Amino acid sequence: MPPIRTLHIALWTAYALVVVVHIGSLLVEAETIQRVTQPLFAPLLIAVLISALPRRTRTSTLMLIGLLFAWAGDSLSQFAPEAAQLVSVLCFLGALLAYSAALFPLWNRHRDPLRIALAIPYGGVVIGLFVACADGSGTLLPAVAAYALALAAMAFLAAGGNSLTWTGGTLFLLSSSMLAMSWFLPGASIAYSAVWVMLTYTVGHALLIAGLVKAIPARRWAPACRAGAALVIVES
Numbered sequence: 001m002p003p004i005r006t007l008h009i010a011l012w013t014a015y016a017l018v019v020v021v022h023i024g025s026l027l028v029e030a031e032t033i034q035r036v037t038q039p040l041f042a043p044l045l046i047a048v049l050i051s052a053l054p055r056r057t058r059t060s061t062l063m064l065i066g067l068l069f070a071w072a073g074d075s076l077s078q079f080a081p082e083a084a085q086l087v088s089v090l091c092f093l094g095a096l097l098a099y100s101a102a103l104f105p106l107w108n109r110h111r112d113p114l115r116i117a118l119a120i121p122y123g124g125v126v127i128g129l130f131v132a133c134a135d136g137s138g139t140l141l142p143a144v145a146a147y148a149l150a151l152a153a154m155a156f157l158a159a160g161g162n163s164l165t166w167t168g169g170t171l172f173l174l175s176s177s178m179l180a181m182s183w184f185l186p187g188a189s190i191a192y193s194a195v196w197v198m199l200t201y202t203v204g205h206a207l208l209i210a211g212l213v214k215a216i217p218a219r220r221w222a223p224a225c226r227a228g229a230a231l232v233i234v235e236s
Helices: 003-027 031-052 058-079 081-110 113-159 163-184 193-214 224-235
Strands: none
Touching: 003 031, 003 193, 031 058, 031 193, 058 081, 058 193, 081 113, 081 163, 081 193, 113 163, 163 193
16 A cells, blocks of 8 residues: 555544544543644644645645634634634634535536435525524624525535535534534523534534545546546546
């Protein structure tokens, strides 16, 4: 196995281990470990992306931008707890917009009717959740509305990509929905909500990135001529 592919697998393994440690820290309420592990999610996924793709493309650039926004959402809110909700909403809004732009060409090429039909309820879920949480969002209402629209669009486009992006987008939608309920819906109670939010977020985010990487068949460990030819076909 080429060393770069071994590194790629090792990075996925490291991501999985960090996620497991983070989820465990939520269960035992170890806040210090939570603060240390959460900012590591996006950098590890960035390293996974860089280790797989031999050259920069439009899709990989948008993925990188989305991951940088996600890192900001995971990290900056820790340094501004009084504005944590606003920081998280705005940062992940940027991530969702970048991922939607990356997913659109893939959705446009495939346009699987079944996946598109199954994705229609996503809009209903997001609209219903936004209406329920509107009163509790207060001054964050405009930002929450923009986030809800971006979330629905990303989940819809992800469903029309491949099975990995579809599953990842759905889990991302589920994670954001549970988080919105815990933040803005008075009286909403989900057992171990923080655990479920982070589990669906980390797994969904990883699957979304894996699906987008899969859509670009060129690999660093593949022969240069094959990788280049595949890239021309996909990106043209």
